[in-house]
Amino acid sequence: TLRATIDSEVAAGYLFTPTISFGHTVPVTDRDPDKRRTxxxxxxxxxxxxPYLDTGYVQVTNDPSTPGPIETIVGAGDGAFSFQDDNGNGVHDPGEPSEPYLDFSSGVLVNTNPATGGMPLEEWYKPGNEAPNTNGNGRGPxxxxxxxxxxxxxxxxxxxxxxxxxxxxxxxxxxxxxxxxxxxxxxxxxxxxxxxxxxxxxxxxxxxxxxxxxxxxxxxxxxxxxxxxxxxxxxxxxxxxxxxxxxxxxxxxxxxxxxxxxxxxxxxxxxxxxxxxxxxxxxxxxxxxxxxxxxxxxxxxxxxxxxxxxxxxxxxxxxxxxxxxxxxxxxxxxxxxxxx
Ligand SMILES: [Ca+2]
Ligand SMILES: [Ca+2]
Ligand SMILES: [Ca+2]
Ligand SMILES: [Ca+2]
Ligand SMILES: [Zn+2]
Known part of the structure; x- marks a missing residue:
């Protein structure tokens, strides 16, 4: 068996004498009149x-002149997904602080029904630095x-x-x-x-x-x-x-x-x-x-x-x-x- 794609051709060669040969090449879909054309x-x-919540994310900075870390809310209500691009690659990656989102690409399935172990909708939204989004995918397509x-x-x-x-x-x-x-x-x-x-x-x-x-x-x-x-x-x-x-x-x-x-x-x-x-x-x-x-x-x-x-x-x-x-x-x- 030889593997052929839809764009492949089948070639048949016939060697009549050492100097005379015939060949014929047909597309693989040409196997029946109704399939003559791809x-x-x-x-x-x-x-x-x-989806994400436009509620901002917590940016943590350390200023040596103050005793503890300083927490600032960044990006709330700006109409865009806001995140801290720690690795500077221009996209949101797991582990990077961000606005809460539903990581559908990792298989998140929202269940708000308490009878089947569900929890309120807001609790399914997680920032990128909170499990399970820390080990899933970033927020994106x-x-x-x-x-x-x-x-x-x-x-x-x-x-x-x-x-x-x-x-x-x-x-x-x-x-x-x-x-x-x-x-x-x-x-x-x-x-x-x-x-x-x-x-x-x-x-x-x-x-x-x-x-x-x-x-x-x-x-x-x-x-x-x-x-x-x-x-x-x-x-x-x-x-x-x-x-x-x-x-x-x-x-x-x-x-x-x-x-x-x-x-x-x-x-x-x-x-x-x-x-x-x-x-x-x-x-x-x-x-x-x-x-x-x-x-x-x-x-x-x-x-x-x-x-x-x-x-x-x-x-x-x-x-x-x-x-x-x-x-x-x-x-x-x-x-x-x-x-x-
Ligand atoms: Ca819907
Ligand atoms: Ca935002
Ligand atoms: Ca990034
Ligand atoms: Ca994702
Ligand atoms: Zn069907």
Whole structure:
């Protein structure tokens, strides 16, 4: 077995005589008439920054002329995340004093329910020099660029079998999460909610607005996903035209678009982005559970640690993913995303 990527070619040589030979080279996706061309799925990727409290941090200085250390509150209410850059590298690192934040990139999951050992929301916010943030990550994007690129690579490994290549359109956009209808940062409560009274997904989609188009899928790495009251910390979720047809949450100008949301600190082997791309390309919900496939499955699947786990899709899924969806039909299978 030889390893080949989606951009590879297969070359066959035939030596007829020592001076006469023939050769033929074909792309690896040219194995069937319907897969003659590699199709591209373009993603526009946003990564939300972790929420923080703009309450300032305690700067400790020592003045030999006074008996004890002097404590000063720095950066309160200035509208920016304030921290003491001890190592002078321009970013916040674990251990550096800072305003309190939720270290989603290290897997912080807020639980305010006393019945299940929870504690008040404010107590989950910790400065960088207080545990667990002393040994976690600094305050920054919920997912590092390396994590985003690793998810992308996994998605490409997953979708190569359908002749589909996934690419990021432009650079990765790192930004504060938007403000919800209640005037607060949507992640400040510790969760990115997909239903309920405050729908953070709708706030995010609305804030992206007309920058989103039907031909490029929007992917947002954000806080831990929750369907309030049912699922906490889902790995990913896709707002696809089929879903908008069902529940009518969005203004009609945005209904043709595709949005995917990914939770922080999830295992790469879950193939979360690859799975959500399945929803995006087929415009279909999850239907059943088979451990060998990564889409469509409606159960938490095992990681892709073995060849028979989470690595395959059905032939019918491949075909649907390569099928155009008619603009007039929000509920039809296929998509308006892939192109040569
Ligand atoms: Ca501040
Ligand atoms: Ca630093
Ligand atoms: Ca962090
Ligand atoms: Ca929220
Ligand atoms: Zn799904």
């Amino acid at each position: 199709l591209r799925l373009r993603l526009r990727v946003r990564v939300h920054l972790e 919920v997912a590092s660029t390396a994590t985003v690129l690793a998810e992308l690579e996994r998605a490409n490994i997953a979708w190569a079998q359908a002749g589909i290549k996934v690419v990021i359109d432009g650079g990765i956009i790192i930004e504060e999460a938007p403000t919800g209808a209640d005037g607060l940062n949507i992640l400040s409560d510790g969760w990115f909610s997909l239903n309920g009274l405050v729908i953070d997904a709708v706030a995010t989609i609305t804030s992206i607005g007309q920058l989103a188009t039907p031909s490029v899928a929007e992917v947002v790495f954000t806080g831990p996903l929750t369907f309030i009251g049912s699922v906490l910390n889902a790995a990913g979720f896709a707002f696809i035209p089929w879903l908008k047809d069902q529940i009518g949450m969005l203004p009609s100008t945005l209904k043709q678009n595709t949005y995917m949301f990914i939770s922080p600190a999830i295992s790469l082997g879950q193939r979360a982005l690859a799975h959500e791309i399945g929803h995006a390309l087929t415009n279909q919900p999850d239907t059943f559970f088979t451990p060998s496939i990564f889409f469509p499955s409606d159960e938490p699947a095992p990681d892709d640690l073995a060849p028979h786990l989470q690595r395959r899709i059905l032939h019918s899924t491949e075909m649907t993913a390569r099928t155009p969806r008619p603009t007039a039909c929000l509920g039809c299978s296929g998509n308006m995303l892939v192109a040569p």
